[in-house]
Amino acid sequence: MTVEERQPDLVPTTGSVQLVPDPRSLEALGRNHTLEAALAELVDNSIDAGARHVLIRFVRDGGRLVRLLVIDDGSGMGDNRIDIAMTVGGSRSYDDGEIGRFGLGLKAASFSQARSVTVVSAARGQNAVGRRWQMAKAKQDYRCEIVDHAFALSQLAHDWGFPPSQTGTLVRWDDVKGFPTVDNEAAVERFLQGAFAKIRAHLGLIFHRILDGTDLRLLLDVEDAGDVVLRTDVPSLDPFGYAKTGAAGWPKRIRAGRGTRKLVLECHIWPGRSNNDEFRLDGNLIERQGLYIYYNDRLVQWGGWNGLCHADKQLNLARIALNIDGDVEQMMSLKPEKNGVEVGPEFGPSVFAAAAAEGTTFADYTDRARGVLKDANRRRRVRQAVLPPGSGFAPKVRRAFSRELPLKDEDPIDIRWKRLPAEDFFEINREERVLWLNQRYRRALAGGRDGSLNDLPVIKALLFLLTENIFAGQNMGPRDKDNIEVWQAILTAAAREETS
Ligand SMILES: Nc1ncnc2c1ncn2[C@@H]1O[C@H](COP(=O)(O)OP(=O)(O)OP(=O)(O)O)[C@@H](O)[C@H]1O
Ligand SMILES: [Mg+2]
Numbered sequence: 001m002t003v004e005e006r007q008p009d010l011v012p013t014t015g016s017v018q019l020v021p022d023p024r025s026l027e028a029l030g031r032n033h034t035l036e037a038a039l040a041e042l043v044d045n046s047i048d049a050g051a052r053h054v055l056i057r058f059v060r061d062g063g064r065l066v067r068l069l070v071i072d073d074g075s076g077m078g079d080n081r082i083d084i085a086m087t088v089g090g091s092r093s094y095d096d097g098e099i100g101r102f103g104l105g106l107k108a109a110s111f112s113q114a115r116s117v118t119v120v121s122a123a124r125g126q127n128a129v130g131r132r133w134q135m136a137k138a139k140q141d142y143r144c145e146i147v148d149h150a151f152a153l154s155q156l157a158h159d160w161g162f163p164p165s166q167t168g169t170l171v172r173w174d175d176v177k178g179f180p181t182v183d184n185e186a187a188v189e190r191f192l193q194g195a196f197a198k199i200r201a202h203l204g205l206i207f208h209r210i211l212d213g214t215d216l217r218l219l220l221d222v223e224d225a226g227d228v229v230l231r232t233d234v235p236s237l238d239p240f241g242y243a244k245t246g247a248a249g250w251p252k253r254i255r256a257g258r259g260t261r262k263l264v265l266e267c268h269i270w271p272g273r274s275n276n277d278e279f280r281l282d283g284n285l286i287e288r289q290g291l292y293i294y295y296n297d298r299l300v301q302w303g304g305w306n307g308l309c310h311a312d313k314q315l316n317l318a319r320i321a322l323n324i325d326g327d328v329e330q331m332m333s334l335k336p337e338k339n340g341v342e343v344g345p346e347f348g349p350s351v352f353a354a355a356a357a358e359g360t361t362f363a364d365y366t367d368r369a370r371g372v373l374k375d376a377n378r379r380r381r382v383r384q385a386v387l388p389p390g391s392g393f394a395p396k397v398r399r400a401f402s403r404e405l406p407l408k409d410e411d412p413i414d415i416r417w418k419r420l421p422a423e424d425f426f427e428i429n430r431e432e433r434v435l436w437l438n439q440r441y442r443r444a445l446a447g448g449r450d451g452s453l454n455d456l457p458v459i460k461a462l463l464f465l466l467t468e469n470i471f472a473g474q475n476m477g478p479r480d481k482d483n484i485e486v487w488q489a490i491l492t493a494a495a496r497e498e499t500s
Pocket of ligand 2: 041045101104105
């Protein structure tokens, strides 16, 4: 019997040759990146360098878009560091909390978008330095060009519209593949509008914790023939930014796994009729349900269930926040593009085995999220239109009405105070659409204070809910009249009690 026959796993070898990657492989880097995802990689690096300002600038010349710059006031790089920075897979040690980890981001992002990338940088106490990768040259022999020192310095010393800094880095992309190749004004405008919207939405989302939790400012503008136009701040976009939870008692935590293999899933349920930017995100709701995974506060996955369940419309209110600060053995590992995670064999089983403190399971969570959406849809179907509340109601109360109920396109009901002849608490004037309240109880109800136009919002809202259909009906039937008599008697007694 030969060796192979006895040990089928064994591959016999007779030596080794070194096969370095062909420089051509550079071109394949980062092929998955969109423009906004590529920019996120550069912003990652600026954040790791401790920048307080990061500016993304499109440069337009003679109508045509010619380049893109990302400038920061972070700690910068000296000669040694910049060579490692430009190396594919270049390695250094990382501090806790840094977003960088693979040594790929800058190169993958840049080559996915541009045929030439220049980096100039200044670190404290060191000369400004610069390097340039040109795809056409790099592909032949991995040769990286050294940028003239004075040029590097002049670029960094330029006024970028944020406080000047001794240190910082500028990344410049020329020959950007995705830019329109025409100088047609309208086409360029359209491109910029679309790009701005995508960049704001994407960067606002993935950096929302960092934008909200630190003094980092992320700026976006266009330089057009020397003038700066369209400058905006990228605002944070919190995928958990609801005003009030969709279900009492939620979010709840589910702890999956144990020891070094532990993950804490914070399970949120959005309110049923949400329609704000934080809920809609890019509008693709079915893909925005599921796991939101943060790596050192940078979002590295924004939706998706990773095999825990199937995405379906009924689960649109379910979003889970999960923090990792590195790969979790057997459970989860980060993709180099930082646009998702791969889950290991223990992930699913340990989530299904886990229960929150009071015994809530993952199945309870998805059931509840489905239930909240179902209820909201049911309620929405049967809600009848009401007359709009008019003057006398605080604007926030009016907004709450219009959020919850369809409003008829008719004259509103005002609610006002005057001295009514008898001790009656209220009077309904259907012709003028006014609900009068008796002035004599006003001070007492307001706790001894003088009232203002929109005072006593709770009492007014309750009365509106009670009497709206009296105003809305064609004419008052005997039942309506009897109801008014009952309310009058009880509310007058209550109001007198307030004054006594
Ligand atoms: N704006 C910057 N300021 C300071 N240093 C930078 C900047 N951009 C890049 N660098 C340096 O270049 C290195 C390489 O960056 P690159 O994005 O390619 O990889 P990484 O951040 O180390 O890892 P990852 O692939 O996870 O992004 C960084 O580790 C950092 O040292
Ligand atoms: Mg990086």
